Amino acid sequence: MPIAPDILARLHAIVGESHVKTDDDSLKHWGCDWTKVRAPAPSAIVFPVSVDQVQGIVRLANEVKLALVPSGGRTGLSAAAVAAEGEVVVSFDRMNRILEFIPEDRLVRLQPGVVTAQLQAYAEERGLYYPVDFASAGSSQIGGNIGTNAGGIKVIKYGMTRHWVLGLKVVTGKGDVLDLNKGMMKNATGYDLRQLFIGGEGTLGFVVEAMMKLDRAPRDLRVMVLGTPDFASVMKVLAAFQKQLDLTAFEFFSELSTQLVTRHQGVPRPFDAATPFYALLEFEATSDKVVDEAMALFESCVEEGWVVDGVMSQNQTQAKTLWRLREGISETISHYTPYKNDLSVLIHHVPAFIADIDGIVADQYPDFRVVWFGHIGDGNLHLNILKPDDMGKDEFFAKCGSVNTRxxxxxxxxxxxxxxxxxxxxxxxxxxGYSRSPEELAYMKAVKLVFDPNNVMNPGKVFDL
Amino acid sequence: MPIAPDILARLHAIVGESHVKTDDDSLKHWGCDWTKVRAPAPSAIVFPVSVDQVQGIVRLANEVKLALVPSGGRTGLSAAAVAAEGEVVVSFDRMNRILEFIPEDRLVRLQPGVVTAQLQAYAEERGLYYPVDFASAGSSQIGGNIGTNAGGIKVIKYGMTRHWVLGLKVVTGKGDVLDLNKGMMKNATGYDLRQLFIGGEGTLGFVVEAMMKLDRAPRDLRVMVLGTPDFASVMKVLAAFQKQLDLTAFEFFSELSTQLVTRHQGVPRPFDAATPFYALLEFEATSDKVVDEAMALFESCVEEGWVVDGVMSQNQTQAKTLWRLREGISETISHYTPYKNDLSVLIHHVPAFIADIDGIVADQYPDFRVVWFGHIGDGNLHLNILKPDDMGKDEFFAKCGSVNTRxxxxxxxxxxxxxxxxxxxxxxxxxxGYSRSPEELAYMKAVKLVFDPNNVMNPGKVFDL
Incomplete structure (x- = not known):
């Protein structure tokens, strides 16, 4: 859908002619994320460089009823940044500067287009640490992380992105600039509107600046991979270690995932024994006492029969290699056209929940292979159903879709x-509607209309009005 | 203002006749908090025992346009729970049960009237820890803590109440029951409405149930009190210790506060030397190495001239005695009719900010004594101006009010x-308006109307519509 010439001219006036793209390649590139569920079909891509320019774009959108889609690193897995309906994509690629570092407060003020890994490296150079980390950290942008409240592999200790956003400047759907919370740890002055924009997927407003908190750098991280005879044992290992140690990660994955990762990525197996499940845990070895405690815990888990074999990293290279068993999964299974779900239940429900889901898949499609992995320390399970080699993609996704409801x-x-x-x-x-009640949805929609009465900000995402 | 007989009859029908109080003593008792700025004048106090009863009260309030004020432990310091305009007070004193403990998730499901210290003790009995702590923990209720997003003395490590609320059941101003987030650590399904009710001071809805996260119990807490020659040194001590140790608290107070607390509470001075300021810091001595590190830090601070003298607790009794130097301040200065402010700035602004405020007070009222103390590790400063003995209360508060603007x-x-x-x-x-912009206030008011269109929930608190 080509953009109307008068609107194009107004966009040119706001960001400059060279910062609006309408060629096919650009529309395709900036119109989608990692999902590929909808064909990208934006009408234009604009590249603002300042808060004023973003505000100008939003005001124009309200005036001429233009739908806007925010675009960061385009690594999303739910199509929140896909423009498939002729929208104008607002890319934050040019708003990618770190603006200020405040050492006393361990705060970084930055633009939304800063890449996650860029912030991680910036922190590291200053002896500090930005702890939100996940597979796409090399491409994802902080603005997008805030929009989805990104989690990842360190949530058990460090929490979600929400926890690290101490200030947020946004342009609301009405075109107002709000400078929310200004970096403070404590501020009890009425509703914390900042929280609505975190995880708001750009439907209330666009993040144009953020103040991110850093933490002290972790020291001497040790990684253990433990093989367990069944899933129930994974949970017992979690409980035993969590009682004694401050874990910085607790992940799990299955033997099938280990077979695939070792085959595709050339990662060595952690130890000879093959076990149905594996737990990967990480902690700071702040003293020899901590390492001794971890070894004692390992031994008692073996005695209890919860662990068959295990290994502990002795240096950073070994730690990285062990992590690859977990971090290599997403890329590895992408060769098998996986049907992905990202589910969460309370930890004490996890064993029964996994058994129920396995039962549903086995019942309907006994020939499907299921790869479970995830952040078991916080109840977050990634369910991946692999396409059988002899099945067409359309048939496979149709079958997966039909088990979705169950x-x-x-x-x-x-x-x-x-x-x-x-x-x-x-x-x-x-x-x-399976996670939020009709009343919650009604309030969400009413809140949306407070901030974006003309529904110009990422319309049709999260819910339809 | 007596309550209309027909409304009283309807309240009786909802909670039972014996659970509505209209006698003068009760109106006075449940109509105010610790502030005493307004004379309590509610028309009735109701004591619901269930979510259904709270919902019934809110629906009645909408029908007959009744103003409701939520009431917890009544320890508030901003008059958010004061009923001075003939409101009906909804006390949560009878909804004070802990409903469920989920060890695998370290979650406690409870009613809002549970007292903070009750939750702390419940956690301790299970080898766990509820880390939000402050002077009024023995009376304040969890519902009230959530309503004000209570902070206290452990925020530097553990964050505010917000951080520990993983599920929240509320009755909104429209009378809907929302069951928000259900205890999950990770849940990216649209706007996190829970966050609006945390710190919402009961103006959007009333908390009727919560799922609170617990942490592992801290081990062998050590307390150090360090005397510093000036305020700038307090900040340098903070930076030095924070770089090396995971502090669980970092508080400061002045020599004047130490003189008053030692005199009024019989607490011994920490050491012979009197210094203008003191830092109190706390950490977990997880190994001897950590204690050695702390001692080395102390010595280097002395060498730098930032610390004149200091002491480290050798056991829990000593730790408690040192804490009393800080925790005894509020009660001690209450004898001096203090004019209290609870301010926050970014940490790097603290020294200049304190100097500016001291200058303003000294300039206008050179005879006033100022007690500074607070949670310097998170930029939160309690400014207390003490009433001179020979000045009347009214004159004193009028003078303080006149410096307020500056x-x-x-x-x-x-x-x-x-x-x-x-x-x-x-x-x-x-x-x-000094902390929130006109635009922010406008959005806050619009959000209020989404949840409470008839303005029956704690009307006139936070802002006027």
Missing amino acids: IFETVARYGGSVSAEHGVGLTKKPYL | IFETVARYGGSVSAEHGVGLTKKPYL
Whole structure:
């Protein structure tokens, strides 16, 4: 859908002619994220460089009823940043500067287009640490992380992105600039509006600046990988270690995932024994005493029969290699056209929940292979169904879609979440009602209209008005 | 203002006749908090025992346009729970049960009337820890803590109440029951409405149930009190220790406060030397190495001239005695009719900010004594101006009121908060504009109308519609 010439001229006036793209390649490139569920079809891509320019674009959108889609690193897994309906994409690629570092407060003020890994490196250079980390950290932008309240592999200790956003400048759907919370740890002056924009997927306003908190750098991280005879043992290992140690991560994955990762990525197996499940845990070895405690815990888990074999990293290279068993999964299974779900239930429900879902898949499609992995320390499970080699993509996705309802009914029965950390976007929108009540949805829509009465900010994402 | 007989009859029908009080003593007792700025004048106190009863009260309020004030432990310092206009007070004293403990998730599901110290003790009995702690923990209720997003003395490590609320059941101003987030650590399914009710001071809805996260119990807490020659040194000590150790607290107070506390509470001085300021810091001595590190830091601070003398607790009794130097301040200065402010600025602004405020007070009222203390590790400063013995209370408060504007102008100049952890209520309402912009206020009011269109929930608190 080509953009109207008068609107194009107004966009040129706001950001400069060279910062509006309408060629096919650009529309395709900036019009989608990692999901590929909808064909990208934006009408233009604009590249603002300042808060004023973003405000100008939003005001124009209100005036001429233009739909805007925010665009960061385009690594999203729920199609929240997909423009498939002729929208104008607002890319933050040019607003990618770190503006200020305040050492006393361990705060970084930055623009939304800063890449996650860039912030991580910036912190490291200053002897500090930005702890939100996940597979796409090399491309994802902080603005997008805030929009989906990104989680990842260190949530058990460090929490979600929400925890690290101490200030947020946004342009609301009405075109107002709000400078929310200004970096303070304590501020009890009425509703914390900042929190609505975190995880708001750009539907209330666009993040144009943020103040991110850093933490002290972790010291001497040790990684253990433990093989367990069954899933129940994974949970017992979690409980035993969590009672004694401050874990910085506790992940799990299955033997099938280990077979695939070792085959595709050339990562060595952690030890000879093959066990149905593996736990990967990480902690700071702040003293020899901590390492001794970890070894004693390992031994008692073996005695209890919860662990068959295990290994502890002795240096950073070994730690990285062990991490690859977990971090290599997403890329590895992408070769098998996986059908992905990102689910969350309370930890004490996890064993029964996994058994129920396995039962549903086995019942309907006994030939499907299921790869479970995830952040078991915070109840977040990634369910991946692999396409059989001899099945067409369309048939496979149709079959997966037909079990979806039963999967999400199970999520609802356990009071869980249909999207733990990937957001709702377009792909989870039909299933939102399994995690949020009709009353909650009604309030969400009313809140949307407070900030974006003309529905110009990422319309059709999360819910339809 | 007596309550209309027909409304009284309807309240009786909802909660039972014996659970509505209209006698003068009860109206006075449940109609106020610790502020005493307004004379309590509610028309009735109701004591619901269930979510259904709260919902019934709110529906009645909408029908007959009744103003409701929520009431917890009544320890608030901003008059958010004061009923001075004939409101009906909804006390949560009878909804005071702990409903469920989920060890795998370290979650406690409870009613809002549970007292903070009750939750702390419940956690301790299970080898766990509820880390939000402050002077009024023995009376304050969890519902009230959530309403003001209570902070206290452990925020530097553990964050505010917000951080520990993983599920929240509320009755909104429209009378809907929302069951928000259900205890999950990860849930990216649209706007996190829970966050609006945390710190919402009961103006959007009333908390009727919460799921609170617990942490592992801290081990072998050590307390150090260090005397510093000036305020700048306090900040240098903070930076030095924070770089090396995971502090669980970092508080400061002045020599005047130490003189008053030792005199009034019989607490011994920490050491012979009297210094202008003191830092109290706390950490977990997880190994001897940590204690050695702390001693080495202490020695290097002495060498740098930042610390004149200091002491480290060798056991829990000593630790408690040292804490009393800080925790005894509020009660001690209450004998001096203090004019209290609860301010927050970014940490790097603290020294200049304190100097500016001291200058303003000294300039206008050179005979006033100022007690500074607070949670310097998170930028939260309690400014207390003491009434001279020979000055009347009215004259004193009038004079303090007249410097207020200059104090809050200074807060605004540093981008700080006029209420770091006490909330807005009635007492900070006139000054809210120093911390929140007109646009933010407009959005807050619009959000209020989404949840409470008839303005029946704690009307006139935080802002006027």
